[in-house]
Amino acid sequence: MTQDPIDTVVARVRAVYSRWRRDTPVSQMRADWDALFDVEVDAEVEPVAACPVPCHWIRPAGTRRDAVIIYLHGGGYRVGSVASHRDLMARLATAAGVQVLGVDYRLAPEHPLPAAIDDAVAVLDWLEQIGIAPECTAVAGDSAGGGLAISAMLSRLKDGKPSPAAAYLMSAWTDLTASGASYTERSELDPIHQRHLILAMAQGALGADRAADDPRWSPLHAPRDLFGRLPPMLLQVGERETLVSDTVDFAMRAQAEGAPVQFEIWPGMIHVFQQFAGDLPQAHEAIAAGGHFIARHLAPAAKTE
Template identity: 85%
Template structure:
């Protein structure tokens, strides 16, 4: 039964959160989060230094060698890594038939924003320099990584660089002010993320002097001229999320500027439910849809390995 499966996933997440106290070292939090998603995957994993940023190639069998998906993991800019998202990246790579490069961008509090944005931009620049045209590059991310994906694209657009072919965003955190109506309207539905937690995560990502409404990391507040140049996007969010407004409001704003945007609210699903594809059939379906979306916008394959 789907509800039982979702409840079991929520219980696993809560067990991790319950171990964390104010004095829990961030290193322990990161290790706990990685361990939650420590599973074997059916893909080759290869570390690479991408323009000075540590990354990993995720390459399942019969993936495209002429195109790439750049993946930015979630975790509130504080936890998460390529390790915690390896299964999700491998599933997306298989669904799209395209190799993924996962970015281990710098995390707060050691490296507050905009460090993560700078790293994401550096990897996109490196890929372009090594022969991956923007038309053969897609960007994907979840939660903080979804917002980071948009922020990196906008940063490059501001500098006159080309946009990628497409973006696939899961439960994207597009407004660090947590001011959307869903933070109140869906508070009772969301079993994990309440407004006060999101606001604390935002301040932790920024440090004491960072402004949550800065459009560099709250792309919902970016200049409309820049938003109008975004690539086609697919956004997915769970019905049981306080962050629904981050998806709905951002999609509406981009659509108003003429950007081709699809957004989906998945009934009964929680924040980044796609990470639990081994437990939830809806997660597999959502990733498959993301893979098809990316593959369609990258065009025909020139080479399969």
């Protein structure tokens, strides 16, 4: 009997997790995670220092250079990088027709939160400094990177700065307290992420003496007035995720304040299924939808004579 593609994906992820022990160095975890997604991409990849956060331009042929999608990778604020997400970023760039700027923000435990938020905000500020206006900027991210994208936008809004034109977020981690109903209601459906693991990742990201419900890194708990100032956002989450509440609860609160936020629950899919576009046709469809969403909300390209 042929194995279901989603089961193949789950087995690959579990194989990586099974190698990790309490004494596994974080450097090894990061190398293992990058290797899981090590594929060649059909895109120009160029490193750049974004004042001074290390980033990479991901530019498939024909993508716009007068607009940008800032991509913030997932990995629980502990693993993940531009390398682990290069394929996903290239596919999103192609779907949107826009270059992507992948951000290698600082990771815990060396740099606990809010270091990652500070880096994401710095990159948004830097883009304005080099002449890319907010209406030509979108943000995207998955898991911790999805929550990070929201946190960075809220931080700028709090400081009176404009938000990007749109956001596309996958399995966004918006509540480091893992308080949503789905952590229990979907625990048997999720083959990978259970609440105790999420809480352990949160503790590792925060370090000592930082509250998990702080709205700086748990944007689900942000002040109501900021929710209403968010840009158009598309959130996607897999049906087989304990983190479903992080998406649904956030989107519902934003909608209640008048923000143009919509969400999709993808049947049968797991956490950040979009990262497995080589295995899952649903990943292609989801990324295409995210790219089209971004493209619709960016300012049109300037006409040339």
